[in-house]
Amino acid sequence: MSEIVDSKIRKILDSRGNETVEVEVYTKYGFGVSAAPSGASKGTTEVADYPDGGIEQSIKLFRNEISKKIIGIESSDQEGFDRFLEDIDGTENFSAIGGNLAVSLSLANAFATADELGIPLFRYLGGLNVRMTTPLGNVVGGGKHAVNGTTIQEFLVASHADNVYDAIRTNSLVHKRIKERASKELDIPIGMGDEKAWVLPFDDEKVISLVKDVAEEVSEKTGLMIENGMDLAASNFYEKGHYVYRNKKLTPEEQVDFVEGIVKDRGYTVIEDPFDENDFDSFAELTKRVGDRAIIIGDDIYTTNYQRLQEGIEKRASNAILLKPNQVGTLSRLLRTWRLAKDHGMSVVVSHRSGETTDYFISHLAVAIGADYLKTGTVGGERLAKLNELVRIQEGMGGHE
Numbered sequence: 471m472s473e474i475v476d477s478k479i480r481k482i483l484d485s486r487g488n489e490t491v492e493v494e495v496y497t498k499y500g501f502g503v504s505a506a507p508s509g510a511s512k513g514t515t516e517v518a519d520y521p522d523g524g525i526e527q528s529i530k531l532f533r534n535e536i537s538k539k540i541i542g543i544e545s546s547d548q549e550g551f552d553r554f555l556e557d558i559d560g561t562e563n564f565s566a567i568g569g570n571l572a573v574s575l576s577l578a579n580a581f582a583t584a585d586e587l588g589i590p591l592f593r594y595l596g597g598l599n600v601r602m603t604t605p606l607g608n609v610v611g612g613g614k615h616a617v618n619g620t621t622i623q624e625f626l627v628a629s630h631a632d633n634v635y636d637a638i639r640t641n642s643l644v645h646k647r648i649k650e651r652a653s654k655e656l657d658i659p660i661g662m663g664d665e666k667a668w669v670l671p672f673d674d675e676k677v678i679s680l681v682k683d684v685a686e687e688v689s690e691k692t693g694l695m696i697e698n699g700m701d702l703a704a705s706n707f708y709e710k711g712h713y714v715y716r717n718k719k720l721t722p723e724e725q726v727d728f729v730e731g732i733v734k735d736r737g738y739t740v741i742e743d744p745f746d747e748n749d750f751d752s753f754a755e756l757t758k759r760v761g762d763r764a765i766i767i768g769d770d771i772y773t774t775n776y777q778r779l780q781e782g783i784e785k786r787a788s789n790a791i792l793l794k795p796n797q798v799g800t801l802s803r804l805l806r807t808w809r810l811a812k813d814h815g816m817s818v819v820v821s822h823r824s825g826e827t828t829d830y831f832i833s834h835l836a837v838a839i840g841a842d843y844l845k846t847g848t849v850g851g852e853r854l855a856k857l858n859e860l861v862r863i864q865e866g867m868g869g870h871e
């Protein structure tokens with residue numbers, strides 16, 4: 471048994487330089503620490519980051535109330551711990567204590583329990599049934615993650631290799647090569663967006679071709695299969711019934727045709743948020759047309775939320791889901807949504823946020839639940855904290871899974 475004996479909170483900065491909370495949880499022989507990330511393009515059904523009064527109010531509540539009540543709770547009962555967080559908050563969306571505080575506590579508690587047991591987190595969460603994941607990384611970025619970039623938020627690649635290090639390295643080679651190719655055409659230096667993907671002053675069509683081309687070139691050189699993907703984050707450019715790109719404006723029907731073409735003609739196999747978060751019908755139409763050759767992932771449409779996913783399943787909106795712990799505030803809620811997705815045969819992607827810390831909980835989570843992909847960038851310290859952890863996890867798996 472492992473009762474919580476102490477806990478701490480502090481403010482730290484995330485990769486955008488914004489303040490966030492980091493929490494420590496102690497059991498008799500265990501220690502866990504976790505910090506909350508933050509999104510820039512958020513779904514409207516995500517839990518609240520902070521209560522009225524912001525981060526200071528969360529910290530005050532923690533110091534005056536939660537840190538005292540937490541002592542004596544059995545940390546190995548993760549569901550009980552997460553229920554405690556829900557009860558003390560008393561709202562559906564953590565608007566009383568803040569989702570950032572809730573998620574840091576929930577994940578730090580899991581880390582502490584694994585440490586108490588003396589086993590890696592992925593083993594504690596996944597037991598013997600674990601599986602290495604495929605890294606899915608952003609190489610060109612736009613939308614809300616960059617100024618003057620593409621309308622599409624993320625151009626993604628996923629290299630497939632037996633050894634996860636080779637996959638990580640190959641994704642980063644694509645990232646490197648894109649810079650070389652784009653620099654040749656431009657007489658200005660290029661920079662990076664929030665997730666360390668390149669920001670290019672090209673229209674979306676041009677980048678769709680460029681990234682595909684570079685992926686093919688790197689694939690030939692390395693011998694690894696590289697998938698192309700994108701996160702359109704389309705809620706961000708859905709305005710008054712139209713999808714508004716920097717160079718064109720599409721109706722929902724035209725957007726379905728456009729994305730269908732990206733899959734069928736350009737060979738993209740990973741498509742996230744191609745429509746507005748409430749446009750379940752267009753999601754369903756696209757999934758019907760190309761669901762046999764691409765995964766259509768719901769992020770903003772579901773926000774890791776059980777009810778939203780249930781609605782998506784009823785409407786056959788997608789064949790894949792993105793999972794982010796801070797969208798729902800607790801590990802137990804995320805796992806409940808994951809089980810529903812698995813029960814319906816959906817593909818699963820665990821994901822970072824655009825504002826990140828060096829916390830690597832999601833790497834362990836992705837392996838523990840056997841997620842098909844871990845979306846967490848290709849370079850940059852806060853992204854590499856997660857990617858490099860996958861390399862260590864694979865060593866810890868002993869090559870058996």
Ligand code: 2PG
Pocket residue numbers: 508509510511512624665701703769821822823824825
């Ligand atoms: C997304 C994420 C992560 P953000 O849309 O999938 O890439 O972005 O954290 O800004 O919501």
Ligand code: MG
Pocket residue numbers: 701703742743769770
């Ligand atoms: Mg997304």
